[in-house]
Amino acid sequence: MPSIKSNTTIHGLQAFTQEVYGVSNDRYFNAWDMLTNVERFLMRGLKGIRKEDQEKIELNLIISLSWYMSLMNQLHINLEENVWHRFPYVCSYCGDLPCSCKSKKVKKRQKITIDNKLRPKTLKEFQIMFEKIYPSTTRTLEHAGIHLAEEIGELSETVLNYRGSHKDDDFKQVTLEAADLFSCYIGVFNSLKSDLATKLSIVFKxxxxxxxxxxxxxxxxxxxxxxx
Ligand SMILES: [Zn+2]
Ligand SMILES: [Zn+2]
Incomplete structure (x- = not known):
């Protein structure tokens, strides 16, 4: 029977979602419905931040993440590949490790080189990578939550744009925003000092x-x- 182990890869998580929820997703939901469900549980997670309820944050963000994986499946986006190309052990904007966007007041997206030898294998290793790029000590949990909310807005905007234009360039933007949103889910778990892969392995055992x-x-x- 399909289950998520604490050593899951991002790809494994996406494949699990397809195996378990692919049929019901295809029958019941289109991309808009799925985005609404991503948002619905993401906002409940933010409510958990306001209520200072760690379990409420974690569980709701895990369900939001599961809907987001379903959306990635429906759009045929290889999330792991996209996340790695967007964040190859450096900040996607300033290109530094750790991110120096704030300290150096970086105003322009820098060109990034990718060293595939550094690529994390498991989701847990990706979470560690994100903690190194964006140390949770440099922000509050509320800040991480606001950033997550910003990114779901940006993903929705790109999906809306692409559904209108049907242009490949606009689809590319969807994949980039999808990777940014993923980094922000991880950011909240890093702020909570919570291991996402382990939590997933409990909910989806x-x-x-x-x-x-x-x-x-x-x-x-x-x-x-x-x-x-
Ligand atoms: Zn069910
Ligand atoms: Zn940066």
Whole structure:
């Protein structure tokens, strides 16, 4: 039965989502519906920040992340590849490790070279990489949450743009914003000093976390009334 292990890769997480939720996603939801679900649980996660409730933050962001993986599957985006090319062990904007955007007041996106020897293998290693690029000691949890909210807005904007234009260049923007959003999910978990892969392995230790089936057999009604 499909499960997520604490040594999962980003690719493994995306494949798990497809195996368990691919059928119900295809039948019930289009890209807009999925984005709404990504946002819905992301905002519940932000509510957890306001309420200072770590479990509420973690669980809701994990469900948001699962919807986001479903969206990546529907758009046929290879997330791991995109994240690595956007953040090859340096900040995607200033190109430094750690990021020096603020201290050097970087105003222009710098050209980045990719050293594939540095590429993390597991999700856990990606989380460590993001902590090194964007140390959580340099921001508050609230700051990480606001950044996450900004990025879901930017992803939505690019999806809207692409659905209108159907141009390859606009699709490229979707993939870039998708990687930025992913970095911000990780950023919140780093601010919480919480290991995302381990949390995922608890929630998704056995098929769908609600109906315990694979493929998921949750009804539309059940999905829409689910909450942590
Ligand atoms: Zn930077
Ligand atoms: Zn289910």
């Amino acid at each position: 056995n098929n769908c976390h609600v109906c315990k089936k694979s493929p998921c057999e949750c009804s539309f009604d059940k999905i829409m009334h689910f909450k942590f």
